[in-house]
Structures are given as C-alpha cells and as structure tokens.
Amino acid sequence: MNLLLEILSIPLVQTILKIVFMIMLFAMPLGTLMTLMERKWSAMVQDRVGPNRANVGSFRGHGLAHIAADGLKSIFKEDTMPEGSDRFLYLIAPFFGLIAGVSVFAIVPIAAPIGSFTFQITDIEPGLLFIFAITSLSVYGAVLAGASSNSKFALLGGTRASAQMISYEVFMGLALMGIFMVYGSTRVSEIVDGQNAYWFGSLIPKWGILTQPLGFLLFTTALVAETKRAPFDAPEGESEIVAGYFLEYSGMRWSAFMLAEYVAIVGVAALVTTLFFGGYHVPWLHLWESAPEWLVRVLQFAKFTAFVVFFCWFQIQLRWTVPKFRFDQTMALGWKKLLPLSLANTVATAAVILIFV
C-alpha cells in the first residue's frame, strides 16, 4: 500500500495516468461516440431512423454496435496508395491531425486541484498560445495529404483547406485577446479561476460568454472553420470535390483522418467550455460550504463533461442549421467581416477595461 502511494507520488507516473485518462478514457471514447451521435442526429433531423441494424447476438443498443462494426470493417479494408503519389508524404499526412487532436487536451483542466495535484495534464505559462501553435500543425496534415495523392480533387481540397485554415487562424488569435485582457493571463488555470468570480455579490458568474460575448461567437466560428466542418466544409465538399484532401485514402488510414476530425470536435467543445463557460467551475457551488471535497470534484467533472457533450451536439446541430458556404463566401466572411470585427472587439475591450477598471 505504501509502495503504491510512493509510486503514485512520482510526477511522471501522475502525468502518464492523467494522459491515459484524458485521451483513452475521455477524448477517444467521446470522439468514437460522436461518430454514432452524428449519424443518429443527422437521421433524426432528416426524419429517418438512422443506423440500427448491426448487432452482437441480439444486442443492438440503438446502433451502438455500429461503432464496433465500423471499426472492424475499416481494419479489413484494403489500404490503397494511388499511382505516382509521394510515398513518404502520403504516409505521414494522417499523423498531423491526430497529433494536433490529442495535444489540445494537454491544457484542459477537468476539476479543481487538490493540494499540488492538478486535474490538468500540464499548466504551461503560454497556455493558449500553445493551442494556436498546435492547431496550425493540423494544416500540414490537410496540405500534405492533398499534395501527395497525385489526384486533382485531393489537391483542390488540400489548397482550399490550407487557405481556409490559415485565414481563420488569424482572427482566432485576435478573438481570444479579449479573454486574455479580461482575465489578465494566457495561462488556462488563471483564466478558469478568473471565471469563478461573481457580479453583484454572488448573483451572476463572470463567465467568458458574459464578459466576451462577441469573442465567444468569433472564436467558436474560427474553431469550427479550423475543423473544416459544415458550414465551412468547402475543403471536403462532397458534392463538388468528392472528399477533398483525403479522397485517395482508404481503410485504416482513412479512419485515422476521421478519428482526428472527431477528436478535434471534442477538443473544440472542451476549449469553448474552458474559456467561455467557466471550465470545471460549478456556479454558486461555493454557497454550499459543507460540501465534501470529493463530491465537489465529482460535480465539477460532471459539469465539465455535460458542457463538452452539449457543444459536441451543438456542432452537429450547426451542420444541419446553417446552409453550407461556398468557398469564396467562406474567405470573404473571414477576411472582410470577422477579421475587422475581432480587431474592433480587441480595441473596445481594451478601452472598456482601462476606463472602468
């Protein structure tokens, strides 16, 4: 027992346990469930039943068996490589998306720290600047996949993806400047703790959505555009360029792209929750002073998970609510509307802070 506690107190062991929990037990299962969630909710929107036929014995679980069936199916599919493709680039392209997808979870806290033990993989000083750096890494995945496939459609998708992603990256950084100003830090733990304060005694929590409503809209738009999902799915537009940059991929490498996309969706939801909806902080919980510490942590994790699931659903619903943009509309929206808006938001936030605080 003592030996076990001693092993558990080694920082590296704690880090590895946190990573195993965040990636293997939180992000990946949620990402895999999202594949079914998306199909089921799309069916619901279109007044269909959706996938429900796969079964294990007599167990169907409203389509849950489809997750295992899809996985097995893609394992036993042929992994093709088109003629004349750049073999090395074609091989490494799926890696970037997954690296970027899992790295986002490095800075997301899921509950308040106990003593010196944090429920966050690492709390680095640059915090969100690290996120900007790592999300731009996923541009490489799309570009390399498009450029190495020796296919016109893939190349079209790759160039579109690169142009769209770098355009929306510009004001993704600008949109968050308001948050940095209000909470005075780029460190995630400080931003989350800053959202635990209240206006008017303990009436309204100072969540990011209330201090930075425009910043929330801009940042969420930028993140959705970064994941290349509808309504910003011109790089993968099924009706014009088939599947875009990963058109030539098949079997498990295609699954790697899809998994990266769904993990990215969960990452987006986790980031939005952390920055604009108080992270793990349950509002008004401090009023219950006699709450046991473990119950507080459990409630915080439950609140965080609930918000993450909600924003995962929100992204699916967005796909079925907003009509798809043409590529030129996507670019015009980014450069001509959202970029000036986020600049104005930054300036206005700075002025308001200096005048009133």
Next chain:
Amino acid sequence: MTITNDYLPILILILVGIGLAGMFTIIGLVVGPKLRTREKAAPFESGFLGKGMEGYRYDVKFFMTALVFLVFDVEIVFLYPWTVQIRELGWFGFVASMVFISVLVIGLAYDWKKGALEWE
C-alpha cells in the same frame, strides 16, 4: 516547476498522437487485403482513367492569401504581451497599441482595395 516538468507531458502527448496514427497505419497495412489492380491504383477521376497532373495550375489567389496571412499572423503575435499586461501598461500601452493596430488596419484596407481579398 521546471521546463522539463511542464513540457515533458506535451512531448509524451505528441508521442501518443504519433503512436496512434502509427498503430492505425500498421494495422491497415498488415491486416488489410492486398489485391492491387491497375484501375484501383489509378487516382480517382470520376470513373475515367486520369491524364495525370501535368498542366495543373493553382489559382494565384492561394498565394495571395498566404502572403496576407503571413503579414497579419506575425503582426498579431506582437499584441499578445500587451493583452496580458493591459492594466499595468495603462493608457500609454493603449495608445502605443492603437498606433500599431492602425498600421495593421491600413495594411488590411490596402489589401482590400487592391483586391487581394476578392474571390470572385
């Protein structure tokens, strides 16, 4: 907290990402069938045999976008130190940043006027 303690987890996470993608690639290559035919190996071209990529041209717009992005993204990086220190720097920092942002806005207006942001 030292550099190693803070940044080692990120290195491990990157390795996890590489491991996952590597596992996927290897499983696909080992388990999947290998029944290559000429038609299957050809790049997708809506059912025809393609003529290859010769003579394919990019739109110059993509290069323009990359250029504009480069200028903006690098300039925006200079604003981050001001955003976290805004209360300490006060109005002096605000005016200094406004001068900087106005240069940025003039650049944006110039790009706009020159048509670098137009996509027909």
